[in-house]
Amino acid sequence: RGVLCVVGARPNFMKIAPVMRALREAPEPVRVRLVHTGQHYDEAMKDAFFRQLGLPEPDVDLGVGSASHAVQTAQIMERFEPVLEREDPACVVVVGDVNSTLACALVAAKAGRAVAHVEAGLRSFDRTMPEEVNRVLTDQVADLLFCTEPRAVENLRGEGIEEGRIHLVGNVMIDTLLRHRELAVPPARTLARHGVDPAVIEGAEGYILLTLHRPANVDDPAVLRRLIKTVRGISDAVPVVFPVHPRTAARIEAAGLGDLMGARRIVRLPPLGYLETLGLMAEARLVMTDSGGMQEETTALGVPCITLRENTERPITVEQGTNRIVGSDPNRILAAVDHVLANGAQGRVPQLWDGRAAERIRDVLVSWLNGRAG
Ligand code: UD1
Structure with missing residues (x-):
């Protein structure tokens, strides 16, 4: 009996890739199968990632697609x-905090199957975020909880999860980053491929990379308008490269904000692949984002990050890394951007973010499964 890995949405792909590789390359290789729920299905949101990360085609695609939270x-x-019944795995591995993570963890737990959660214990303590609900519930039903940072371990203890289930192993997202760092696509090439003259980002002032997709930032047209106006102001000083998530693209169109984006120094791009994004992130003067993963990736790269959220579930990126939490208030954003442009950001790469997290997960998982079998 093997391990059944589950992915659903874009940020899952770079987390599962090193775990699957480590299991397959184990001294005694483990049978690994991959289920894709279909939550993200576009070429840009899925296929480009599978190709670039060397992920095998999913063995099963549930073909679910987009819908409301309940329906999805x-x-x-x-x-x-x-x-799950047909595959009959010894363990189901879920990653991250998307709807696919919770849905499959819940099914597996109710069927009496072992569940391992990679990236367990992260808490924003903000239950208005759908991901926070997914995290809390997934961790409650998981048998093995793999954490990226010490605070996650404390959070789990505080929720009454037994010590024996919790393992601090490091960050699989950073495993993927380190493995692909040399393969990252140079920013000028990414712009040129999308018909943009690379000269826009080749001035002495560099460029800012922006991503936005959280419902709290993009679903309310007033909030989105204010953010885009702020970015437009910033782009007078430093050009902004903005690969637009499909959710955000739809909201920009619906709110009639397309024109506001028309500024010459805001480079609007479609969603990009992993290697294009990595290249843009690594060379940026500053990253502005509401993504979870990019807070960690910028810390690993030593690139300053300004997080357009009121909180973070990844506090180590602020305490040790290059991240600042500023929310969506224009004055706070502008002050933070000024500060970072003037001073840069100092940071340390957290312990265990060393490219070997997936191997640690494999070792714990294999010995735990052997223990149960024995
Ligand atoms: C989901 C995750 C979020 C993660 C994000 C990364 C949940 C609750 N949210 O948010 O945690 O940070 O993925 O991208 O699981 N769409 C497409 N093509 C696709 C997929 C989606 O056009 O391949 C559009 C659809 O209009 C869809 C919308 O994006 O309605 C939102 O997709 P959905 O998967 O519901 O949530 P995300 O906002 O992507």
Whole structure:
């Protein structure tokens, strides 16, 4: 019996890739199968990542697609249940905090299967974030909880999870980053491929990389308008490269904000692949984002990050790394941008973010499974 890995959305792909590789390259290789729920399905949101990360084609695609939280979660659960029975794995591995993570963890736990959660214990303590609900519930039903930072371990202890289930192993997202660092696509090439003259970002002032997709930032047209106006002001000083997530693209169109984006120094791009994004991030003077993963990736790269959220579930990126939490208030954003442009950002790479997290996960998982089998 093997391990059944689950992915659903873009940030899952770079987390599962090193875990699958480590399991397959184990001294006694483990049988690994991959289920994609279909939560993200576009070429740009899925296929480019599978190719660039060397992920195998999913063995099973549940083909769920986009819908409301309840419908999406329910459909994943319905379609995953028979797959789980058929595959009969010794353990289901879920990663991150998206709807696919919770849906499959819940099905597996109710079917009496072992569940391992990679990236457990992160807490923003903000239950208005759908991801926070997914994290808390997934951790409650998981048998093995793999953490990226010490605070996550403390959070789990505080929620009454037994010590024996918790393992501080480091960050699989950084495993993927370190493995692909040399393969990153140079920013000028990415711009040229999308018909943009690279001269825009080749001035002495460099460029800022911006990403936005959190419902709290993009679903309310007033909030989104204010953010885009702020970015437009910033782009007078430093050009801004903005690969636009499909959710955000839809909101920009619906709110009639396309024109505001028309500034020459805001380079609007479609969603990019992993290697293009990595290249843009590594060379940026500053990253402005509401993504979770990019807070960690910028810390690993030593690039300053300004997080356009009121909180973070990844506090080590602020305490040790290059991250600042500023929310969506224009004055706070402008002050932080000024500060970072003048001073840069100092940071240390957290312990265990060394490219070997997946191997640690494999070792714990294999010995735990052997222990149960014995
Ligand atoms: C999801 C995750 C979020 C993660 C993000 C990364 C949840 C609750 N949210 O948010 O944690 O940070 O992925 O991208 O799981 N769409 C496409 N093509 C696709 C997928 C989606 O066009 O391949 C569009 C659809 O209009 C869809 C919208 O994006 O309605 C939102 O997709 P959804 O998967 O519901 O959530 P994300 O906002 O992507």
